Amino acid sequence: MxxxxxxxxxxxxxxxxxxxxxxxxxxxxxxxxxxxxxxxxxxxxxxxxxxxxxxxxxxxxxxxxxxxxxxxxxxxxxxxxxxxxxxxxxxxxxxxxxxxxxxxxxxxxxAPAIEQFRLPDNDRQVLTLVQTLKKMKAILRSEHNKGRVEPAVFSQEELRIDSLQLRINVDSMLARGRAACFMKQYGSAKQMVTKALATLHTIKAQTPNDPFIAKKVDEAKTMLDEIMGAQKLAQPQAVKPRAEEDDIDVLFQPKRKW
The missing domain is CATH 1.20.1270 (Substrate Binding Domain Of Dnak; Chain:A; Domain 2)
Known part of the structure; x- marks a missing residue:
């Protein structure tokens, strides 16, 4: 027991x-x-x-x-x-x-006008802007998916963020193109401006009445013409072939008497 x-x-x-x-x-x-x-x-x-x-x-x-x-x-x-x-x-x-x-x-x-936005000159501030807009867009979508943002507000705010991101991207490329041209790096400058123009033309096809796009297209075209002109002036003059110079000398040299 x-x-x-x-x-x-x-x-x-x-x-x-x-x-x-x-x-x-x-x-x-x-x-x-x-x-x-x-x-x-x-x-x-x-x-x-x-x-x-x-x-x-x-x-x-x-x-x-x-x-x-x-x-x-x-x-x-x-x-x-x-x-x-x-x-x-x-x-x-x-x-x-x-x-x-x-x-x-x-x-x-x-809602402040987006047209008044100007890209900062400081590269660090530009990077901060890019990161902020990216996070803001992710937060907006997350809150919308949870039903906390009205569809009309979501569409309006997402469009504003997309527009700001476009302006930063285009302005940044044009600024880098301008800086490269100033440093006489014409190849890089031409590449940046051409890339900006391609982006602008793509967006212009979707929103043909956007005044910002039209203005930036004109600005990019003018800058591209300036770069091409500066690049042409910077190229060394072509040296005439020696054979051609000899032919000219023979033609104009004093004739011999026989």
Whole structure:
């Protein structure tokens, strides 16, 4: 009887150990998932705030700013529920953010003219612009796929981003072509401007009434003519063949008397 009781106790202990281990593993798994999700929400917040910090470099509409604000708001909400330690900090940031969202919602929607955009002279700023627009477009599509952006707003904002990307691409190629021409690297300059013209002609076929495209086509053609002219002037004059020079000398030399 005692032996049976001992075996029963051992079995109970084993079950307790196994049960405790399972519970601990479950808690560890839940904690790992919580940390992973919290890190993901923090990454969303950091990425979106980085895009927001660079919106001053481009003519952004209030609609796209609102999309970015609401993305941060959702991420802060989730992060606050996942991090009791930092909950107060997240809630404070949420309060400030919701005040900004309220101001945007109550104000008339604005969209600065894209035609006023000018490419920065600093290469680092140009790279920042390219990266910002790429991330902004990805965020816009992601939020649209989740049903958080109205189709009309999505189409309008995606078209604005595409237009800005086109302007940066074309302006960048023309600027590099101009710089190469200044350095008398006419081959590279011609290649850049020709590439810009090809891009412009492709877009012009799709949007023939875009004044920006027409203006840039004329600018690129003028620049290409200038490059071709400069390249022609820079080429060394052809040296006349020696045989031809000898024939001319013989023709005009004094005739001998016999």
């Amino acid at each position: 005692i032996i049976v009781s001992v075996f029963v106790l051992i079995g109970v202990l084993l079950l307790l150990i196994i049960g405790t281990s399972i519970i601990q593993q479950q808690k560890a798994r839940v904690e790992a998932e919580r940390r992973t999700e919290l890190a993901r929400q923090r990454a969303i917040i950091d990425e979106t705030e980085a895009v927001l910090s660079n919106t001053g470099l481009i003519p952004c509409s209030s609609n796209i700013v609102l999309v970015l604000y609401k993305r941060i708001e959702e991420a802060l909400n989730i992060a606050a529920s996942l991090s009791p330690v930092q909950k107060n900090d997240y809630e404070r940031r949420l309060y400030d953010l919701r005040s900004q969202i309220e101001v945007l919602n109550s104000s008339p929607k604005s």
